[in-house]
Amino acid sequence: MSRIAIRKMLNANQPGIILHVSSTGAQKASIITPLYQASKSAISTFVRCMAQLHEMGGIRVVGVAPGIIRSPLFTDHPEVMRYIDPSKDCMLEPSAVGRGMLAVATDLKYPPGTILEVADVDDNWREVNILNDPGPQGKASWSSNKNLALEDVRKIIDSEKGAKSG
Amino acid sequence: MAFVQELYHAGCSSVIVDISLHPTATQWLESLPKDSTTKVHFHKADVSDWKVLENAFDVYDKLIGGIPFIVCPGAGIYEPVCEHATPCPLLSPASC
Numbered sequence: 015m016s017r018i019a020i021r022k023m024l025n026a027n028q029p030g031i032i033l034h035v036s037s038t039g040a041q042k043a044s045i046i047t048p049l050y051q052a053s054k055s056a057i058s059t060f061v062r063c064m065a066q067l068h069e070m071g072g073i074r075v076v077g078v079a080p081g082i083i084r085s086p087l088f089t090d091h092p093e094v095m096r097y098i099d100p101s102k103d104c105m106l107e108p109s110a111v112g113r114g115m116l117a118v119a120t121d122l123k124y125p126p127g128t129i130l131e132v133a134d135v136d137d138n139w140r141e142v143n144i145l146n147d148p149g150p151q152g153k154a155s156w157s158s159n160k161n162l163a164l165e166d167v168r169k170i171i172d173s174e175k176g177a178k179s180g
Numbered sequence: 181m182a183f184v185q186e187l188y189h190a191g192c193s194s195v196i197v198d199i200s201l202h203p204t205a206t207q208w209l210e211s212l213p214k215d216s217t218t219k220v221h222f223h224k225a226d227v228s229d230w231k232v233l234e235n236a237f238d239v240y241d242k243l244i245g246g247i248p249f250i251v252c253p254g255a256g257i258y259e260p261v262c263e264h265a266t267p268c269p270l271l272s273p274a275s276c
Contacts, residue, residue, distance in 0.1 A: 015251065016251075018237065022237055026246070026247050028247055030249055031250045032251050034252075035252070035254045047259045049257075049259050050257055050258060050259045053257045086202050087258065090202075107182075108181065109185070109186075111183070112181075112183045115186065116186045116187070116190070119250055
């Protein structure tokens with residue numbers, strides 16, 4: 015999608031913005047969601063790699079990194095919703111991410127290549143740095159019960175031990 | 181969807197390209213005034229297909245005109261879910 019958009023914008027001599035959706039999961043690691051976190055890390059790195067596209071072609075590539083959001087990804091999936099402890103954990107509304115996306119896309123105080131973390135209340139956003147970053151900082155960065163699924167992963171591993179291939 | 185809503189309230193028209201809409205999104209789209217100059221279109225398409233993605237820009241040109249100023253490749257990513265209804269890619273694809 016980015017490749018197509020870049021070509022179209024350049025061909026038309028038109029400036030543009032490409033806005034990606036990463037996650038605070040890009041800054042963490044869990045055996046429960048390795049494909050998700052690897053994919054989100056790839057998105058964050060891709061955005062940072064494309065920072066110079068602004069100077070070269072007038073296209074601003076940025077990204078947003080939401081924390082725990084009350085989106086259908088959680089609310090339509092009880093097996094994921096159980097990771098949240100409502101008494102302890104904080105979830106942000108999707109609208110908070112919408113505001114962060116508009117900000118990182120259009121507010122020029124965020125340089126090209128910025129990943130903006132949207133994981134705290136009151137639109138307290140944070141730029142995620144490639145080096146020496148403290149990790150997710152907002153109140154909606156962590157879910158207390160995700161490790162419930164560790165037991166399931168362990169069962170799968172154990173069930174495959176000693177299995178003959180083919 | 182939240183981003184499209186932000187854009188809409190800022191007076192920007194959008195085309196949403198996806199395989200389907202969440203019911204809450206459909207509901208919001210249907211609630212929008214038809215006579216507004218700010219438009220939100222839904223274009224049903226399989227975004228895993230390169231040619232379909234390229235075509236989405238033609239669809240934008242036809243519906244709104246020109247090339248979009250903001251492109252958001254926001255396709256969802258999630259872990260495959262296994263028989264225990266728990267995300268567990270270690271089981272896929274053979275046993276899932």
